[in-house]
Amino acid sequence: MSSNDQIRIVEVGPRDGLQNESAQVPTATKIALIDRLSACGFLVVEATSFVSPKWIPQMADAAEVLAGITPREGVMHPVLVPNEKGLERALASGVRGIAVFTAASDAFNLKNTNIDVDGSLQRLTPVVARAREAGLWVRGYVSTVLGCPYQGAVPLADVVRVTAALHEMGCAEISLGDTIGVGTAKQAREMLQACASEVPMERLAVHFHDTYGQALANVFACLEAGVRVVDAAVAGLGGCPYAQGASGNLASEDLVWQLEGLGLRTGVDLDALCDTARWINAELSREPASKLARIPNERRFGRAH
Ligand code: HMG
Ligand code: MG
Numbered sequence: 001m002s003s004n005d006q007i008r009i010v011e012v013g014p015r016d017g018l019q020n021e022s023a024q025v026p027t028a029t030k031i032a033l034i035d036r037l038s039a040c041g042f043l044v045v046e047a048t049s050f051v052s053p054k055w056i057p058q059m060a061d062a063a064e065v066l067a068g069i070t071p072r073e074g075v076m077h078p079v080l081v082p083n084e085k086g087l088e089r090a091l092a093s094g095v096r097g098i099a100v101f102t103a104a105s106d107a108f109n110l111k112n113t114n115i116d117v118d119g120s121l122q123r124l125t126p127v128v129a130r131a132r133e134a135g136l137w138v139r140g141y142v143s144t145v146l147g148c149p150y151q152g153a154v155p156l157a158d159v160v161r162v163t164a165a166l167h168e169m170g171c172a173e174i175s176l177g178d179t180i181g182v183g184t185a186k187q188a189r190e191m192l193q194a195c196a197s198e199v200p201m202e203r204l205a206v207h208f209h210d211t212y213g214q215a216l217a218n219v220f221a222c223l224e225a226g227v228r229v230v231d232a233a234v235a236g237l238g239g240c241p242y243a244q245g246a247s248g249n250l251a252s253e254d255l256v257w258q259l260e261g262l263g264l265r266t267g268v269d270l271d272a273l274c275d276t277a278r279w280i281n282a283e284l285s286r287e288p289a290s291k292l293a294r295i296p297n298e299r300r301f302g303r304a305h
Helices: 015-020 028-040 062-070 084-092 106-113 117-133 158-169 185-196 215-224 252-261 269-285
Strands: 008-011 097-103 137-143 173-178 204-209 231-233
Touching: 008 252, 015 028, 028 062, 028 269, 084 117, 084 252, 097 106, 097 158, 106 137, 106 158, 106 269, 117 137, 117 158, 117 269, 137 158, 137 204, 158 173, 158 185, 158 269, 173 185, 173 231, 185 215, 204 215, 215 231, 231 252
Parallel strands: 008 231, 097 137, 137 173, 173 204, 204 231
Antiparallel strands: none
């Protein structure tokens, strides 16, 4: 198989998933989740956020989480950083990668980070420059690429402009986020293609929430358009506390099943991932949101026949 058959899944469950939990998740559970996901074969497991604990109390233990995880050869644990203060904290924790974030719509960006889009691009410019000087891998997120919970439709030109700005700033990879999970396949493909006209496709990733049940269809459309990096969260955890109505991320295990069926390689052990999904759901006292985690490993199609 060619390298074009290789998909890198960025596992965002410990960050995008847990940030939305209203009850405080014990630090030890977060550490165990990250270690389990690292052992599943993901090359990137986004670990936590160095955002303001006043805004996201759930992520206040970011330094303790990082100090507790077991480093694993070949696995990176980037962290979300909103500003210079976040970068200071991340550097003090010895991270090797960060992710900065902004939205394509002012209305969401103001709710999420207290500044409009141009303001956040300005705020992030020195953060990205310093992180690169320190030798860190830098990812950028663009939120609300297929719709904003406060503004409604988001012009494609705004999405492309912000994506190009993050690329220009020095982000090695830009993840295009349907924060509230409202987009459908044709829109997703057209949005990706528009961004790819300004930024090379190999620098782009897609990030779908599954609020309207469209995430897998959107991924498929974007795979056909050439994307090879896809974000997902174990057990379909997640949402953004500042995005009204946003539900969980696309579940990693459902994504792996799709990708394997398409003959694409992920390097992820599906049994271990489904076990991890069931385990974190039990820890959070809830039923699995994903399809695959509801099927016992030994009864999965292809095993029981
Ligand atoms: P602000 O209130 O304008 O910031 O918030 P400030 O600079 O005025 O600081 C306010 C207080 O927070 C101060 O403390 C600062 O020191 C402190 P005080 O003096 O009052 O005691 N502070 C910090 N503390 C620790 N770490 C920091 C930090 N920064 C300030 N880094 C700010 C602006 C950006 C900080 C805030 O709005 C924030 O932290 N927002 C983060 C919101 C968030 O994490 N949202 C979820 C992640 S985005 C997402 O999920 C979308 C994504 O998944 C993609 C998609 O789905 O679309 C990525
Ligand atoms: Mg998200």
